[in-house]
Amino acid sequence: MKKKLTSVTFNDSAEKREKLLAVIEEYKGKEGNLLPVLQKAQEIYGYLPPEVQKTVALGLEVPEAEVFGVASFYAQFKLNPDGDIAIAVCLGTACYVKGSGQLADKVTEIVGLHPGETTSDGKYSFEATRCIGACGLAPVMTVNGDVYGRLTPADVAGIIRKYQ
Amino acid sequence: MNIENLTTIQQSVKETLDIRAGIAAGHKRNVLICGGTGCTSSGSVKIHDAMQKALEERGISDEVKVIQTGCFGLCANGPIMIVYPEGTFYTHVSVDDVDEIVNEHLVGGKEVERLLHKEKTASGNVEPTSLSESQFYKKQHRVALRNCGFIDPENIDEYIGRDGYRAIAKVLNEMEPQQVIDEMKKSGLRGRGGGGFPTGLKWQFAADQPKGKKYVVCNADEGDPGAFMDRSILEGDPHAIIEAMEIAGYAVGADEGYIYVRAEYPIAVHRLQVAIKQAHEKGLLGNNILGTDFNFDITLRLGAGAFVCGEETALLTSIEGHRGEPRPRPPFPAVKGLFGKPTMNNNVETYANVAQIILNGADWYASMGTEKSKGTKVFALGGKITNTGLVEVPMGTTLREIIEEIGGGVPNGKKFKAAQTGGPSGGCIPAELIDTPIDYDNLTAIGCMMGSGGLIVMDEDNCMVDIAKFYLEFTVDESCGKCTPCRVGIVRLLETLEKITDGRGELEDLDKLEELCNYIKSGSLCGLGQTAPNPVLSTLRFFRDEYVAHVVDKKCPAHVCKNLMQYIIDDNKCVGCKMCSKGCPADAIHVNDGAVVKEGKKLPYLVIDQSKCVKCGACIATCKFKAIYKS
16 A cells, blocks of 8 residues: 655654553564554554654564554554544445545545645645445545545535534 | 353343343333444444433333344444334434433333334335334344344353353364364355355364464454445454354364454454453353363454455464565465464354354254355445345345345436445446356356455446446555566556546457456466456456447446546526536636527526536536536
């Protein structure tokens, strides 16, 4: 999966860093630990910036390249933080045949982002997700986790406006 | 924990389960609310909480038990609520309806008419229909889904009440490992993940390896976008998977299991965690299960969203903590699998059948289905279908029965065009083959595949070239990049399809597509690449005329491909209100010179500037006079 590197500045905190180091300590030396550690790291930071990948690499004693290799391979790992307004359109098949492709075009038109991008001020992010499991409501989009279903492109602007 | 304890627990939940089964009628009620992902998305958790609160306020929470269950299947009509012992079937419930249901029904004893599920009956009237009378459920036969929507998945006692952990008890006390494997072979169960490999044989291969460390794995990395069979089983009946993995562990000689489940399924993950913890506490998982010397433990591993990890060797590589790239076979996982040890891997739905086969016997299972495909299959019905949802039918049920009878047909009076099975690895079944009995071999014979059970229905408004392109975009995105035929080949396929949908296609492209598809199929390392060309081959086979229309006539018959269609204003219907012009985001609709004269009145003459039009469809949506059409 093609992923874009982030342009958002990294904000660390002592508390988050401490949590991350504790996770690394817990998993160190265990078989197959890289995925679970990165999953927990993403729970802590919300995404996996280069700085966090480096800490994980040093802590688990694996090459940084391998950490980046894994982080960039799996769809779940975010190299970009979610925006304050995190928009996602489901492009699973059930939604696609009901026109979710047009919803995605509409989002791009409104916020100027392509899937996988975050505005550099961190305000908006846009993601194209695979099936989120609400096929009965197809086509769906989510904003900050709230699910909106049975949409037409004309509904998109109004939904985004609610969060502005 | 021993068998007597199981019986005691079973007795303790008998009353409440009997109420739900309609056997016992008492004053006590059970309210079941769907807690699957579909209904949760439309607010079912809030409904559950509000109901609980309302009952407590009225002091009747002892008489009415509220249960959050797994998926009922009829996702299109969610959130779903069922009240037992009456069996009242409420659909499209919202949190605002809770007070009315409590006051009118649970206190007053009168069903809330407006919320009752309604269907068109034989006489043509739309009338309230009970769960058992509903067309959606009538033709279904639930084996893998037997507990979904019936028990509380977070309460192990209810699972035990449904003969849960009886199969592992039987296996440990009465059967030798080889007998278990023979029973699986005799049942005719085949892998439900898509390949259809005989499950008993798979178990035999792993059992035949020398004694020592072995693993049992459950593949819960359901990657087909738009399919949700495995997720619903995990959400609705997680203990069935744990029990089946124990049985498999006993049969092949493994003491450790891994469940590889998508992290994108938070509800399923949570319920599995709860189930594993409860099974541990009851001595049904871990050391000395049911007081025997059999030890088995399960680790949950969260997948991180990679379609290729559904391929078993890639899945194992991912559990080991690496990029999920497949490995060449042989050696097969049964010989050298997880961490280099013999490994037996089955899919969720396959496991969901195991305990039932042990309890009811292989002959019972083999009595369902067709000659070479035994048992039932769960399908996730989606797309252009009235009853979007989850259905389980005996193998050999025709596509027509699934779509027209169970699924309620294609909505909005549109014509059924094709059904897609097997997701990005599968193909299309065109309308003329709608009477095909669905089993592994029939689907393979028409260039389709069973796949894991995604069944997407398409109508006349779907362009088959566009659908092939959609799946190719998916597989290009998900190709791991390890082998060239897949990494490069399917990108070339996608480029050719883009050329065709853009209107730059030539006739010879169709032959080139076919040739390249065959190279990729034969040359790729794993199942992803070997099956990625299927959507193209299958649409080329059944819908070649649509490809030709794109290439020769430069038209998209379904009016989907943007470069091959136009929006046109029908002067006969247009009243000149200019609403479309105001709503056009591209400012492409203008009043032109000249005028339309209608009933003696001069009206503005509106035209769409095709060079500016972005084909978003906003004008069609705003026009109240249906004066704009696609051409």
